[in-house]
Amino acid sequence: MIDETVTAAAVCITAAIFSTLLKQYCREHALFCVLGACAAVGIAAAAYLTPIVSQMQELFAKTSLPAAYLEILWKALGICYITGIAGDLCQDCGESALAKTVELWGRLSLVLLSLPLLETLLRTVTEVLS
Incomplete structure (x- = not known):
């Protein structure tokens, strides 16, 4: 795992140096x-998802929570990573307004995605209090 991390860091640092020279x-x-460097490291990082997903599914199976909650968690993580990377790339291109816009989109997407969880939480709290 350390070797792969060093390799990913080296690819990113090399791309940053080349990018600075090419600018x-x-x-x-x-x-x-x-x-290109982001895509290469992103694809390599996807290989780490398989054990993480299986471990999370095992942990979630031990609870009485619906599987839909785990799906919401994965979608939320995806939204966070995609909007973070897109915002950083826009910022690197000097487009700070676009970076803020994509971050706003990601935040609103997270709120929309979490509405079913909020509804369940409020229903549960109402049942407990009454």
Whole structure:
């Protein structure tokens, strides 16, 4: 695991150096260098999802919570990572307004995604209090 982490860090640092050098000549190529490194590391990181997903499913199976809650958790994590990376890429391109917009979209998506959980929580609290 340490070796893979060092490799991912090396890919990102190398891409950052190349991107910095390329920005002097062509900003578009610098952006594609960064996007390529992000894609490569992202795809490699996806390999770590299998054991994480199976462990989370095992833990969740031990509870009496509906499986839909775990699905909401995964969707929320996906939204967080996607909007975070997209916002950072927009920020790197000098587009701070776009970065804030994608972060706003992610936050609103999380609120919308969590509404069923909020409804269940409020229903449970109401039942307990009455």
